[in-house]
Amino acid sequence: MKRRQTRVALITAALRLADERGADRVTVDEISAAAEVSPRTFFNYFTTKEDALVGDPLEGCAPPSIGDGPLLDAMLESLAPALDQIQQDRDLWLLRMRVIAANPQLLPLLIAAAASAEQRLAGALAQRGDLPTDHAFPQVVASVANAAVRVAVMRWAKDGDTRPLLHHVREAFAILASI
Incomplete structure (x- = not known):
């Protein structure tokens, strides 16, 4: 638990400082000081300040394992822990989205994090279907x-929308099921 608290403190400090000054005007030393840890501790968690700003949506979640039953339902169940964590950290995610929107140089890192999560999901889908990982279906x-999920997160982040993220993802998956 302490490890997660330290990680969240570093992410929060990085995002708040970047929101106030811009990502390019914040240093690892300043982030570390704001989180009340040493720069060495910062580097135990992140390689760069940009990694702290973008984060990994599935950080701390077990690799997805997709069970039996209808595919979209099984996928939703496997994604539920990550979606719950994002929901619990809503303010932090909204801050992250604002920082990324204001600092477009972070977009490639966000795309890379999403691609990595997508590949983990494809691997779980391949395993579920007993397919090779390079098969087109899981990809x-x-x-x-x-x-x-990206569309659901954007809808969830809209001002005034208090419905949980899981509601938005279910809605998006229902659209997929209808096509």
Whole structure:
């Protein structure tokens, strides 16, 4: 638990400082001081300040394992822990989204993090279907699911929308099921 608290403190400090000054005007030393840890501790958690700003949406979640039953339902169940964590950290995610929007140089890192999560999901889909990891089916399904989750997160982040993230993801998956 202490490790997660330290990680969240570093992410929060990085995002708040970047929100106030811009990502390019914040140093690892300043982030570390704001989180009340040493720069060495910062580097135990992150390689760069940009890594702290973008984060990994599935950080701390077990690799996805997709069970039996209808595919979209099973995928939703496997993603639920990550979605719950994002929901619990809503203010932090909204801050992250604002910082990324204001600092477009962070977009490539966000895309890379999403691609990594998508590949983990494709691997779980391949395993579920007893397919090779380079088979088109798991890759296409993971890409479409990733796009659906991205749209759901954007809708969830809209001002005044108090519905939980899981509601938005279910809505997006229902659209996929209808096509």
